[in-house]
Amino acid sequence: MTAPVLSTPAFSLFPQWLPVAAAQPAMSxxxxxxxxxxxxxxxxxxxAGEPGTFRVRLLRQTIGLPQRDEALALGIAPRRYAWLRExxxxxxxxxWVVARSVAPLHQLQGKGLGKLGERSLGSWLFQQPDLVRGPLEATATPPRFTHQQPGLSANSLWGRRSVFEHGGLSLLVQEYFLSTMADALGLPSR
Ligand SMILES: C=C(O[C@@H]1C=C(C(=O)O)C=C[C@H]1O)C(=O)O
Known part of the structure; x- marks a missing residue:
């Protein structure tokens, strides 16, 4: 069996998300x-990197409308305002990775995420004792959110996403792995 969706990313306008297990045959x-x-x-x-060399660079943090597929993944109406962080x-x-996280605005009260700045959202999330991670999905379609840094999306090899649940908050995290990471770690092109 082939994985036709994943083998033609250049022709997809929208990310095509598959359960990671379904993407595995196309993945090294x-x-x-x-x-x-x-x-x-x-x-x-x-x-993976040299000690002390990891850094989160904040590209954008704002209130806005989620993409349709993001709203669907979160189970919210597409025209509901959301917290967006890139x-x-x-x-x-x-x-090495570009990430976009989306959370329904009305669930954010008291979480302090607005003050996260360049601290890792992941470090905060994984400290939460009640954290639950939903199933992972994968895509070979490049991200659409890096319009201010067009060079970044062109370098995307794999994307993945999952929804984290914590204290009444649902947070969709989408991560796209870039060819710069493959080069640095000697990983295959897919
Ligand atoms: C979800 C995690 O958080 C990472 C950190 C992010 C951030 O600071 O915005 C975004 C996505 C992740 O790649 C993680 O570390 O697993």
Whole structure:
């Protein structure tokens, strides 16, 4: 059986999300280790790079409308305002991963996420004792949110997403792994 959706990313206008297990046949074993892991990506990137070289670069944090597929993943109406956060996860100043997180605005009260700045959202999330992570999905379609840094999306090899639940908050985290990371770690192109 082939994976037709994943083999033609250049022709897809919208991300095509598949359960990670369904994307596995199109994915090399080293990439599977990264895409299917359910622990903190921040912690994994810190361990993969030279000590002290990991940094979250804040690209955008704002209130806005989610994309249709994001609203669907969160189970909210598409025209409901949401908290949007876009970052580049950098090692030694090179972006390895770009991420976009989306949360329904009305669920954010008292969580203090507005003050996160360039601290990792993942480090905060994984400290929450009641954290539950939903199923992971994968895509080979590049992200659409990096319009201010067009070079970044062109370098995307794999994307993944999942919804985190904590204290009444549902947070959709989408992470796109860039070819710069593959180059630095000697990973295959897919
Ligand atoms: C979900 C995690 O958080 C990471 C940190 C992010 C941020 O600071 O905005 C965004 C997405 C993740 O890649 C994680 O570390 O696993």
């Amino acid at each position: 074993a080293p990439w599977w280790q990264w895409i299917a892991s359910t622990d903190s990506l921040t912690a994994r990137l810190m361990a 970052v580049a996860l950098c090692v030694d100043e090179t972006p």
